Amino acid sequence: MAGCKPxxxxxxxxxxxxxxxxxxxxxxxxxxxxxxxEVENGRVKNAWSSSQLFRGLELILKGRDPRDAKHFTxxxxxxxxxxxxxxxxxxxxxxxGVDKKIPPLGTAMRNLLLGSQFLxxxxxxxxxxxxxxxxxxVNALSANPKKAADLANGAGLGHRKHTEAELKxxxxxxxxxxxxxxxxxxxxxxxxxxxAAYKLPAELNLLATAHYxxxxxxxxxxxxMMAIIGGKNPHTQALYEGGITSYDAITKDKFKLFxxxxxxxxxxxxxxxxxxxxxVAPYYLDWxxxxxxxxxxxxxEFPSDEGDINSRYLPAGAIYKRxxxxxxxxxxxxxxxHVKYSWYENGPSLNPFKGETxxxxxxxxxxTTANTGKYSWMKAPRYDNLAxxxxxxxxxxxxxxxxxxxxxxxxxxxxxxxxxxAEALFSTLGRTAARCIQTVVIGKEMQNWIDNVDKMxxxxxxxxxxxxxxxxSAQGVGFVDAPRGMLxxxxxxxxxxxxNIQLVVPSTWNxxxxxxxxxxxxxxxxxxxxPVFDPKRPVxxxxxxxxxxxxxxxxxxxxxxxxxxxxxxxxx
Amino acid sequence: xxxxxGSGQNDVEKTLKDKGFTRRDFMKLCATxxxxxxxxxxxxxxxxxxxLTAKRPPVVWLQFAECTGCTESILRTVDPPIADVLFDxxxxxxxETIMQCAGEAIEEVLEKTIHDYAGKFxxxxxxxxxxxxxxxxxxxxxKTMLSIVKDVYPKAAxxxxxxxxxxxxxxxxxxxxxxxxxxxxxxxxxxKNIINIAGCPPNPINFIGAVxxxxxxxxxxxxxxxxxxxxxxxxxxxxxxxxxxxEAGEFAKSFDDVTAKKGYxxxxxxxxxxxxxxxxxxxxxxxxxxxxxxGHPCIGCSEPDFWDKMSPFYETA
Numbered sequence: 001m002a003g004c005k006p007x008x009x010x011x012x013x014x015x016x017x018x019x020x021x022x023x024x025x026x027x028x029x030x031x032x033x034x035x036x037x038e039v040e041n042g043r044v045k046n047a048w049s050s051s052q053l054f055r056g057l058e059l060i061l062k063g064r065d066p067r068d069a070k071h072f073t074x075x076x077x078x079x080x081x082x083x084x085x086x087x088x089x090x091x092x093x094x095x096x097g098v099d100k101k102i103p104p105l106g107t108a109m110r111n112l113l114l115g116s117q118f119l120x121x122x123x124x125x126x127x128x129x130x131x132x133x134x135x136x137x138v139n140a141l142s143a144n145p146k147k148a149a150d151l152a153n154g155a156g157l158g159h160r161k162h163t164e165a166e167l168k169x170x171x172x173x174x175x176x177x178x179x180x181x182x183x184x185x186x187x188x189x190x191x192x193x194x195x196a197a198y199k200l201p202a203e204l205n206l207l208a209t210a211h212y213x214x215x216x217x218x219x220x221x222x223x224x225m226m227a228i229i230g231g232k233n234p235h236t237q238a239l240y241e242g243g244i245t246s247y248d249a250i251t252k253d254k255f256k257l258f259x260x261x262x263x264x265x266x267x268x269x270x271x272x273x274x275x276x277x278x279x280v281a282p283y284y285l286d287w288x289x290x291x292x293x294x295x296x297x298x299x300x301e302f303p304s305d306e307g308d309i310n311s312r313y314l315p316a317g318a319i320y321k322r323x324x325x326x327x328x329x330x331x332x333x334x335x336x337x338h339v340k341y342s343w344y345e346n347g348p349s350l351n352p353f354k355g356e357t358x359x360x361x362x363x364x365x366x367x368t369t370a371n372t373g374k375y376s377w378m379k380a381p382r383y384d385n386l387a388x389x390x391x392x393x394x395x396x397x398x399x400x401x402x403x404x405x406x407x408x409x410x411x412x413x414x415x416x417x418x419x420x421x422a423e424a425l426f427s428t429l430g431r432t433a434a435r436c437i438q439t440v441v442i443g444k445e446m447q448n449w450i451d452n453v454d455k456m457x458x459x460x461x462x463x464x465x466x467x468x469x470x471x472x473s474a475q476g477v478g479f480v481d482a483p484r485g486m487l488x489x490x491x492x493x494x495x496x497x498x499x500n501i502q503l504v505v506p507s508t509w510n511x512x513x514x515x516x517x518x519x520x521x522x523x524x525x526x527x528x529x530x531p532v533f534d535p536k537r538p539v540x541x542x543x544x545x546x547x548x549x550x551x552x553x554x555x556x557x558x559x560x561x562x563x564x565x566x567x568x569x570x571x572x
Numbered sequence: 573x574x575x576x577x578g579s580g581q582n583d584v585e586k587t588l589k590d591k592g593f594t595r596r597d598f599m600k601l602c603a604t605x606x607x608x609x610x611x612x613x614x615x616x617x618x619x620x621x622x623x624l625t626a627k628r629p630p631v632v633w634l635q636f637a638e639c640t641g642c643t644e645s646i647l648r649t650v651d652p653p654i655a656d657v658l659f660d661x662x663x664x665x666x667x668e669t670i671m672q673c674a675g676e677a678i679e680e681v682l683e684k685t686i687h688d689y690a691g692k693f694x695x696x697x698x699x700x701x702x703x704x705x706x707x708x709x710x711x712x713x714x715k716t717m718l719s720i721v722k723d724v725y726p727k728a729a730x731x732x733x734x735x736x737x738x739x740x741x742x743x744x745x746x747x748x749x750x751x752x753x754x755x756x757x758x759x760x761x762x763x764k765n766i767i768n769i770a771g772c773p774p775n776p777i778n779f780i781g782a783v784x785x786x787x788x789x790x791x792x793x794x795x796x797x798x799x800x801x802x803x804x805x806x807x808x809x810x811x812x813x814x815x816x817x818x819e820a821g822e823f824a825k826s827f828d829d830v831t832a833k834k835g836y837x838x839x840x841x842x843x844x845x846x847x848x849x850x851x852x853x854x855x856x857x858x859x860x861x862x863x864x865x866x867g868h869p870c871i872g873c874s875e876p877d878f879w880d881k882m883s884p885f886y887e888t889a
Contacts, residue, residue, distance in 0.1 A: 023675035030640040054709040056750030065884040075743040078641020132672040182663040189672035216655040227858035231866030234641040238866040245867030465828035
């Protein structure tokens with residue numbers, strides 16, 4: 001491993017700029033996000049996260065068939081596709097009371113479908129949405145391909161065998177691309193001129209660039225896994241209240257294909273994704289102290305019983321003030337949403353069951369002058385009155401704190417490799433590592449679900465769905481711990497139609513604005529203190545923002561601009 | 573279509589090689605294109621090769637009121653792999669989801685591209701356009717999406733609307749359409765030089781096929797909804813593997829019973845395949861399936877205003 005770590009503790013350089021930096025659009029995310037920071041002597045002193053798009057899905061859904069909700073809400077996001085469909089399906093199942101009756105085969109196939117989504121989403125996030133914040137592609141041109149192959153083969157991190165020829169081919173291709181003058185996706189890249197915040201040696205830059213390209217091909221496989229069960233990816237179309245319709249996926253040939261693709265995907269996770277994270281992290285170890293937040297929340301995921309949140313393989317829970325010795329039970333009634341800094345008229349903070357919405361757009365001109373202070377279409381959700389981070393880091397921290405065996409083992413391995421304590425998890429580096437850890441934890445557990453499916457199929461079980469009937473009136477909630485964190489959909493059914501529906505989504509938790517007390521949202525909090533070397537190329541800000549894997553289109557919700565109706569929900 | 577780089581075409585082969593294409597890659601591309609262009613026998617390998625040996629056409633991809641599902645769908649392109657498309661076939665000069673830079677730097681790229689390649693670049697639009705209240709419901713870099721599309725569109729050589737949101741307005745346009753969302757042609761007030769690749773998401777093969785067709789032969793023949801007839805000329809029902817059950821009067825009655833397990837026709841459970849023009853049942857998604865194959869009715873996602881016209885999705889039309 002000696003050849004794959006820097007000799008001294010890396011230090012991200014701090015510039016001397018003081019002033020405002022506006023990044024709009026934020027790239028490599030889903031949706032339209034504007035980040036504004038105030039920098040003082042090269043460090044972020046204040047931050048504002050602003051969502052720039054409003055669509056109004058909840059209003060559109062009113063009066064429609066509750067079963068149609070899954071199709072509409074899935075269009076909230078095409079990156080973490082499927083998860084909104086699942087949340088809406090669970091929501092209706094909970095309302096009509098079929099959630100406890102879903103056949104084991106249906107639950108297992110649904111878990112495999114969601115598991116495939118995690119594999120796909122996290123791989124694409126690391127390589128295509130996040131890596132270019134850490135990997136200098138231009139610098140890879142000066143690498144020695146033989147040394148790069150030796151580095152991979154000798155680092156002891158579990159990389160598959162690499163050859164000089166394959167890395168040279170990547171380098172040649174890159175050279176031709178850059179020399180051709182049509183830079184495409186690398187136009188104006190922050191690393192076209194050397195940037196002091198990029199720390200990897202040329203050989204590691206080449207290796208990571210090769211894997212960027214490899215992952216572009218690889219991601220096809222988990223998306224195909226999703227299509228086998230879900231009909232297509234993006235936007236699966238096989239969930240139906242009571243289970244899942246994909247009888248095709250449990251045929252012998254199709255399920256074998258699924259297993260083959262699973263194996264190939266997991267090979268990449270274990271012999272490329274994990275080793276890459278372990279190889280890159282030591283060069284950015286100071287990011288183990290940058291970009292952290294305070295409170296964490298997860299609803300857990302992968303149930304053996306759809307009607308029981310406690311049956312989930314990854315546990316639910318909340319952590320306050322980084323106190324991992326004291327995980328709190330998850331309580332949906334502790335959720336409230338604030339609007340003082342959102343483009344809605346002021347009102348009291350309310351539980352989403354009663355959320356009140358009166359849009360009031362004021363543009364960005366009050367962002368820093370605090371005239372009205374309003375600066376985002378997102379509301380500010382709070383848990384127990386605390387700004388709370390959701391997502392892979394929150395899930396991994398809760399699982400780690402609760403002694404979840406696979407998670408504890410992997411977290412310990414990563415901390416040991418980096419030579420740091422658990423406090424380093426509360427950071428941008430920790431968030432990126434947690435996403436990788438979560439990928440492995442879920443990926444490995446999928447083998448057990450596959451084995452269970454095989455056993456059920458061997459016994460001739462083909463029951464994927466339970467019967468149910470739509471009641472005239474009902475309320476329900478569906479929780480999904482999606483790749484970006486805790487997601488919940490809430491419904492009131494009246495006259496067999498949707499009376500009200502509300503989505504409380506991961507990116508609202510993470511990317512939302514200040515609350516009524518002026519407390520910053522998680523990503524805003526995480527940005528404070530971030531070094532900025534070159535305000536024209538603020539890659540350090542992108543590192544922390546991207547570590548949340550923002551998904552903005554689904555973050556904007558709840559509206560009824562005409563009636564300003566008070567939504568009334570009841571906890572189930 | 574046969575794909576051969578035979579004698580007399582050595583220069584082409586060499587040029588392709590120089591651009592990073594192996595012979596195998598080229599054969600695969602030909603196979604992909606020929607599958608997409610099944611109805612067009614005049615689509616020759618020489619034409620494809622000629623297109624690929626030219627300077628990569630600049631593509632500007634703009635995102636409006638959308639979910640990025642169309643971008644994700646295109647990233648699922650195989651044969652040729654998406655990396656080859658990005659590095660060898662087109663020059664994707666602006667795309668917020670995958671470019672390295674952000675903020676001012678990325679805005680500068682957009683300005684420069686539409687200036688330097690004025691009248692030459694292909695514009696791809698993903699997402700609908702919020703138009704109510706002056707378009708304040710969607711902004712990028714402080715400008716409304718409405719003003720951006722009006723600014724960029726006239727400078728493009730051609731515009732491809734990718735996905736049902738840009739083609740027809742999409743989910744945000746569903747009643748009561750809170751943000752006044754419109755399709756790109758509606759927001760612009762013109763259909764000139766616009767190709768619609770509908771679907772939610774569209775099959776990537778239809779997009780790649782349209783791009784290659786445009787590069788080599790210009791705009792393909794379109795239907796009244798601006799969709800290429802090559803891909804949208806038949807209904808999902810026409811080539812449905814369950815058609816035999818439809819014709820035999822064998823209909824699934826419930827998703828959980830034996831009729832569903834037997835793979836009977838989903839028409840009575842709400843399938844909109846007969847009213848939906850798209851090639852899902854023959855082109856397949858992700859090389860393996862499509863919703864009806866997965867046991868779920870078609871919801872008509874490539875048709876205008878399907879969110880209102882095709883719903884409730886689980887009731888027959």
